[in-house]
Amino acid sequence: MTDIIHFITAQTQLTTHTVKNTIELLNEDCTVPFIARYRKERTGNLDEVQIGEIVKFKEQFETLEKRKLTILKVLEEQAVLTPDLEQKVKRAEDLTILEDLYLPYKKSRKTKADKAKALGLEPLAKIIMAQNANDLESVASRHVKGDLGTMEEALEGARHIISEWINERTDIRNYIRNQLERFAMLSTKVIKTKVDDEQAQKFKDYFDWSESLTRMPSHRLLAVLRAEKEGVIRVKIEIDDERVLERIESRVIRSNNMCSNQIQIAIKNAYKRLMLPSLSNEALQIAKEKADASAITVFAKNLKQLLLGAPLGEKRVMGIDPGYRTGCKIVCLDAQGQLKYNETIYPHPPKNDAVGAMKKISSLADAYKIEAIAIGNGTASRETEALIRKVRFKNEIQVFVVSEAGASIYSASKIAREEFPNYDVTVRGSVSIGRRLQDPLAELVKIDAKSIGVGQYQHDVDQAKLKKELDTVVESCVNAVGVNINTASKPLLSYVSGIGVKLAENIVNYREEQGKFTSRKDIKKVPRLGGKAFEQGAAFLRIKDAENPLDDSAVHPESYSIVVKMAKDLGKNIQELIGNSKELQKIDLEKYCTDTIGLPTLKDIIKELEKPGLDIREQAKVFTFNQNIKTINDLREGQLLPGIVNNITNFGCFVDVGIKESGLIHVSNLSDSFVKDVNEHVSLHQQVIVKVLDIDIPRKRIQLKLYK
CATH class of the missing domain: 1.10.150.310 (Tex RuvX-like domain-like)
Known part of the structure; x- marks a missing residue:
């Protein structure tokens, strides 16, 4: 227990008492929301973020300790575990140090050095490394026998052994790591057959690209790696090889004779063949892990804002999933979200029965005492909204446009089939749209968070880490709001602490x-x-x-x-x-x-x-887009438009201005001053006014500036 507490306090700067008590609670299977809310005295009033950090470092420590035990067991089986090596393994503070210690004993296949040792060339390699042989040719010629036909073959084998020794030197590996961390450049080259490929054009910016790996923004690195994965480009990591080789030589060579010449060749071989490939891959993997962490953090922040979006509450709602040829699917829900009626209307082309559709909407609203209408924001959304606003209702009815991201995923899911076994996917999708207005949290927990459409590159990041982080966010939101046990669905209840x-x-x-x-x-x-x-x-x-x-x-x-x-x-x-x-x-x-x-x-x-049972969320507000803007062709530079923030990234945010394509407010256009964190300036689903800066119709890209 002492070791893990020391490890976590060193990482978090929290007190020993706080960390110890929190670990004890976690080991008792207490959840983070429960600990943060109801065990404040034991934790020193830590919040969920701080407890989450303890959880993270606790898992890191346990992973490290588990790996140590595995390595010690293997070394013992190989009969190479000395007291000194055992202590070094036990004292290792991270996986990189641990794996470097294990490297000389970790061989899954026979190396060139192994083959050379089998030929009896290790004594020759040691003589060369001692760098004091006056007549190396004479010494090497004594090893020309059996499978070794020439002196050069003997020297080559000795160099392979020396190359492996150099590769296993921790100080040299750490020096190369340092150079990669500080100076590595990532460069790309397009694969010739992909230059004119239509699908590859989305990666055109990276056909011939070069940038510092350390300074590369997470979203750009993930985009480059996606392009490589799809076979569009080749990626290469480069540093100043000459400078690195000179430094390695200065650490190893201390003479000027034939031995030093052989060592110089071995160093170059070790660097080019063994160290640079593995360590540059390691550097790229570390950069990828950082990019993943950044992307996952953005996704988690967006998801939290989406889940805690303003609910309308227990109101009778009409949900509409708009469409042209297949019609608009309508459902009427009671205040608890139960389906009372469903219908399909055809107000748009090709049937154009707008009059009949308006009459039907009016009669249903009256029959089911509808208090609000939720319209999905997909195909035919604007036209449907315009139609609804022409209907003369007997009572005042609020009209909302609701994100339908992931509704199709829900409608085809096992959860939806269990809830509505006698209805098809179109009805289920409409119900989801209506319920999202009533209570976004209760409905969105039924959908795989990756399918909700907030964040970027969710399919490119570490999927296990993404799922874990998003599950944590959902659990936090559900418990922060609280759950009505008499109306909650199974998915919603499953996220309640301890359930x-x-x-x-x-x-x-x-x-x-x-x-x-x-x-x-x-x-x-x-x-x-x-x-x-x-x-x-x-x-x-x-x-x-x-x-x-x-x-x-x-x-x-x-x-x-x-x-x-x-x-x-x-x-x-x-x-x-x-x-x-x-x-x-x-x-x-x-x-x-x-x-x-x-x-x-x-x-x-x-x-x-x-204020018992106070809902921490705001109330839903009606929003209206500019009714004159229907497509990207209606946009003009300099226009001021109302919009809703529908996605946030590290490089800016995307805004729905009421057309199919969302516009981008680049981070540089969020404020006249430096923007450190996009979330400090905008939040998901925030209603904003934007200024149109540029419209690229062929690429369907819109550049915006935050006006207010």
């Missing part, structure tokens, strides 16, 4: 068989939901209209007795205390501190009692 997929299924089955949960105590009756799962998840599961009002709050059941005592001391019941800021401010929190519950938790309880 998971199987218990989520058990909760839904219990709800269907026994009826609604009436108190948090009922949660304990769910099959296989034990004490640990209840401890982790109960406070994130809300029960509306429960007998105990605390059941619809973020107050943990373990703290109910404290609230009861507070109310009793004030001469009130719990119901009278909730929302009563004046009375709550009278409470002396010090009086209620215990060995396990301190001021951080008590302050959270008071904050929650003031």
Whole structure:
């Protein structure tokens, strides 16, 4: 335990006490949201990000230790494990150092050096490395026998052995690593057969490219590597070979004779054949890992903003998936998102039944008391929106354009089939659009996060790391908002702290068989939901209209007795205390501190009692695009247009101005001053005004500037 605490404190600068307690909680299978919210006293009030860092470095340490055990076992089996080598392996602080120590013993196939040693040339190699042979030719000629026909063959074999020794020198490998880190240039060349290939034109900028690997932005490196993967270009990593070779020679050669000439040849061979290829690949892999991390971070930030997007709430909604030839699919949903009716209308070409479509929309809105309409933002979206705005409804109805990214993925999924076994994919897609307006979080958790369309190069980054990070974001968002246990779907419940997929299924089955949960105590009756799962998840599961009002709050059941005592001391019941800021401010929190519950938790309880079950998200707002802009051909330089930020990257953000193509606000056009972080200037789904700077119709590219 001491080693891991030392490792993590060195990486995070957190206190030993904080790290130790957090590790203990993690080892007890506590989730990050639970620890951050309900174990503040033990962690020193760490937030989810800080706890996430501890999780990351804990996993790094455990991976390193596991690799050490594997290497020590192999070295022991090879009978090469000396006490000195064992100590070096145990003291290694990262995988690179560890693998360098293991390199001399890690051979999956026979090398040129192995073959030379088998021919008895190791003594000759040692003589050359000693650099004091006065007559090297005479010494080498003694090894000309058997399979060695000439003196040059003997010298060549000795050089292979020397090359391997040089390759295994940690100081030389680290020097080359340093040079690659500081001075490596990445260059590309297009494959001749791809120059005129239509599919390859999207990578045209990288047909002949050269840039510092260290300074290369993550998005550009990922684009280059994608082009290489698709067979469009070849990628090469280069440094100043002459300077590197001179430095290696100065570390190895200390004479000026025939031995030094042989060593010089061996050094060049070791560098060109062994070290540069492996270490340049290592440098590219490190750069790729950094680019992955950057891209994943951007994706995670976007996903969080999308999941915490403004919900309309429990309103009766009409969802419309627009289309031309196949028509517009309409669904009517009740306030809880249940499907009540579905229909297809054909207001657009080729049928052009706009009048009939308007009558149908009006009658359905009246029949199902629709309060809002959600229109998917895909094909025929603008035309459908214009049609809806012509309809004269009896009551005021808000009209929203909703992102339909991933709706088709959901509609064909197992989850959708289970929810709507008797309806086809078009109906399911329309339901998803409508529900996204009611509650984006509840609906989007049903879709693989990679398919939601926020971020770039999601298919090029490390998929395991991406999935882990996105799952963490979803879990964080779900628990930050809280879940109505009586209406939540299985996918939504599965992200609640301590629940998971199987218990989520058990909760839904219990709800269907026994009826609604009436108190948090009922949660304990769910099959296989034990004490640990209840401890982790109960406070994130809300029960509306429960007998105990605390059941619809973020107050943990373990703290109910404290609230009861507070109310009793004030001469009130719990119901009278909730929302009563004046009375709550009278409470002396010090009086209620215990060995396990301190001021951080008590302050959270008071904050929650003031506004129990408060949704941290904003309310959905209606937005209207410029009705005169229908296609990219309608754009003009200098125009000011309303738009919605629909994607954020490290190099800027993309804005939907109501046409098929999103425009780019490059990072340099976000502000007149230097922009360090795009997220400090815009957020996903933010409504903005943009100025059109440039329109490239052939390439379908639009350059914008943030106006306000």
